[in-house]
Amino acid sequence: MTDQNPPRTRTAKLADFMCFTIYSTNLAYSRVYKPVLEALGLTYPQYITIIALWEEDNQTVKSLSEKLFLEPSTMTPMLKRLEAMGYLHRTRDTVDERNVRISLTDSGRQLRERGFGFGEITMKASGLTPEEFPILQKAIANLRNNLLKASREEPQGAMPVKGLVP
Amino acid sequence: MTDQNPPRTRTAKLADFMCFTIYSTNLAYSRVYKPVLEALGLTYPQYITIIALWEEDNQTVKSLSEKLFLEPSTMTPMLKRLEAMGYLHRTRDTVDERNVRISLTDSGRQLRERGFGFGEITMKASGLTPEEFPILQKAIANLRNNLLKASREEPQGAMPVKGLVP
DNA sequence: TGATAATCATTCGCGTAATAATTAATTCTG
DNA sequence: CAGAATTAATTATTACGCGAATGATTATCA
Numbered sequence: 001m002t003d004q005n006p007p008r009t010r011t012a013k014l015a016d017f018m019c020f021t022i023y024s025t026n027l028a029y030s031r032v033y034k035p036v037l038e039a040l041g042l043t044y045p046q047y048i049t050i051i052a053l054w055e056e057d058n059q060t061v062k063s064l065s066e067k068l069f070l071e072p073s074t075m076t077p078m079l080k081r082l083e084a085m086g087y088l089h090r091t092r093d094t095v096d097e098r099n100v101r102i103s104l105t106d107s108g109r110q111l112r113e114r115g116f117g118f119g120e121i122t123m124k125a126s127g128l129t130p131e132e133f134p135i136l137q138k139a140i141a142n143l144r145n146n147l148l149k150a151s152r153e154e155p156q157g158a159m160p161v162k163g164l165v166p
Numbered sequence: 167m168t169d170q171n172p173p174r175t176r177t178a179k180l181a182d183f184m185c186f187t188i189y190s191t192n193l194a195y196s197r198v199y200k201p202v203l204e205a206l207g208l209t210y211p212q213y214i215t216i217i218a219l220w221e222e223d224n225q226t227v228k229s230l231s232e233k234l235f236l237e238p239s240t241m242t243p244m245l246k247r248l249e250a251m252g253y254l255h256r257t258r259d260t261v262d263e264r265n266v267r268i269s270l271t272d273s274g275r276q277l278r279e280r281g282f283g284f285g286e287i288t289m290k291a292s293g294l295t296p297e298e299f300p301i302l303q304k305a306i307a308n309l310r311n312n313l314l315k316a317s318r319e320e321p322q323g324a325m326p327v328k329g330l331v332p
Numbered sequence: 333t334g335a336t337a338a339t340c341a342t343t344c345g346c347g348t349a350a351t352a353a354t355t356a357a358t359t360c361t362g
Numbered sequence: 363c364a365g366a367a368t369t370a371a372t373t374a375t376t377a378c379g380c381g382a383a384t385g386a387t388t389a390t391c392a
Contacts, residue, residue, distance in 0.1 A: 009244065010374080011223055014214060014217050014218050014233065014234075015215075015307075016223060017214075017217070017288075018195075018288060018299070018302075018303050018306075019195045019210075019288065020214055020309050020362085021303050021306050021310065021326075022188060022191050022192050022195055022306065023192055023195070023210070023214070023237045024310055024370085025188050025306055025307075025309060025310040025313070026188050026189055026192040027235045027236070027379085028235070028310045028314045028317065029184075029185045029189070029313060030315035030379085030380090031186055031196070031313070032313050032316055032317045033185065033287075033312070033315040033378095034317075034380090036197070043346095043347060043348070044185075044348090045235055045266070045347085045348065045349090046188055046347095048183075048189070048346095049294070051178065051180050051183070051357065052180050054178075055179055055180060057357095060371095061368080061370075061371065062369090062370065062371085067180065068190075069190045069193045069194070069242065070193070070349075070350095071349070071350065071351080072370075072371060073349085073350075073351080073352095073371085073372075073373080073374095074206060074348070074349050074350070075371090076371065076372060076373085077347085077348080077372095078347085078348075079371095081222075088372095096357080096369095096370090097356080097357055097370095098333070098356070098357050098369060098370040098371070099357095099369095099370065099371085100371065103232075122183075122184060122185065124316070125309070125312060125313050125316035126184065126309055126312055127309070127312030127316075128309065128312075128316075129201040133184070134173030134185075136305050136306070136309065137182075137184050137187050139302050139305075140184075140187050140188065140191055140302070140306065141187050141191075142182075142293070143191060143292055143293070143302065144187065144190055144204075144296065146193035146195045146291060146294075147195060147197070147198050147291050147292065148194045148197070149167065149199040150289070150291035150293075151198045152195065152196055154350085158269065179383065192348085194347075194352085196349090198336055200350090209376095209377065209380065210378090211377085211379090212377095226340080226341095227341060227342095228339090228341085232350095236379070236380090237379070237380055237381080238340075238341060238342080239341085239342075239343080239379080239380065239381075239382090240378065240380070241341090242341065242343085242377045243342090243343095243346065243378080244377085244378075247377085262340090262388070263340095263386080263387060263388085264339060264340040264341070264386070264389080265387095266340080266341060266388050267337095268341095277384080279340090295341085296371090310360065329378075
């Protein structure tokens with residue numbers, strides 16, 4: 001048929017993909033946080049789990065998984081490790097025994113005084129001013145919420161026109 | 167323990183952490199991309215590896231790992247899987263036999279016509295206008311580069327004053 | 333030249349992170 | 363009130379992602 005043969009070497013470049021920008025920024029954060037987390041003996045998901053429990057203690061696995069955007073099957077092994085470290089308790093809810101309630105131990109609460117506040121480091125490492133920091137954060141959070149909404153609305157998504165190059 | 171209901175818990179909230187905003191946005195992207203990647207039979211890191219090879223074929227493992235911000239120890243198993251799928255070749259460099267060169271097969275190049283251009287989906291799912299999209303992307307890339315520089319400059323970083331809350 | 337240093341890729345161990353399947357408890361419905 | 367449907371957590375499996383250690387090759391210099 002029509003000999004297309006598009007000579008446009010318009011290959012989408014890696015740097016143009018927003019997903020890759022987010023992905024690589026996430027990797028960058030994990031490297032910045034690593035030395036501090038290592039000193040605490042925590043991994044990053046463990047760290048945010050503790051923070052979520054400071055905000056609200058005695059949550060269910062389900063509730064935690066929704067706030068952290070993680071699957072319950074991802075949470076369970078992690079929570080067991082945190083329990084083994086002595087930072088939290090896992091107990092069945094007496095009212096509804098399907099639920100497992102997660103509550104911090106004294107040791108878990110004390111983590112707060114042991115160098116958890118490294119907002120200073122992050123701020124400095126980001127190279128952003130205190131003014132632009134929250135603006136950027138809001139914009140990214142907005143992007144995230146749009147993506148989540150889209151992923152829920154079109155689980156199978158209308159198939160894209162093939163051959164399209166962004 | 168006394169009843170909860172803390173009126174003035176000045177705990178740093180999860181939503182205030184930029185690292186968590188990035189982390190959760192990354193998870194959101196993986197959910198948006200999942201149906202398409204699933205149809206291609208690729209994972210996300212495999213996907214960006216293919217894209218990087220379109221941009222420049224016949225790269226070394228080292229070169230790829232630097233562009234993708236991944237360690238060689240992460241690349242090797244992934245590249246082996248892509249080779250097993252028939253999308254690329256791994257061959258020792260004849261000049262410098264320390265290097266392994268990665269080159270796409272015809273099958274790997276053909277992936278480009280099989281729905282790889284879903285910039286349309288991403289754009290729509292992001293809920294951003296074509297004007298603000300590149301602005302936000304540049305800002306995040308800038309943040310990433312600052313973080314990477316910081317992580318290289320202070321591998322052990324001066325210990326923060328303990329007790330500081332961001 | 334011959335020992336030593338540096339570079340590159342690989343392997344291994346640990347901890348996520350996802351889906352699918354399983355088990356247990358609760359709620360809905362006829 | 364019994365069986366079905368629903369919900370919550372766990373288990374199993376696959377694939378990252380990193381640091382440390384290993385092995386092979388190349389570069390450097392005494």
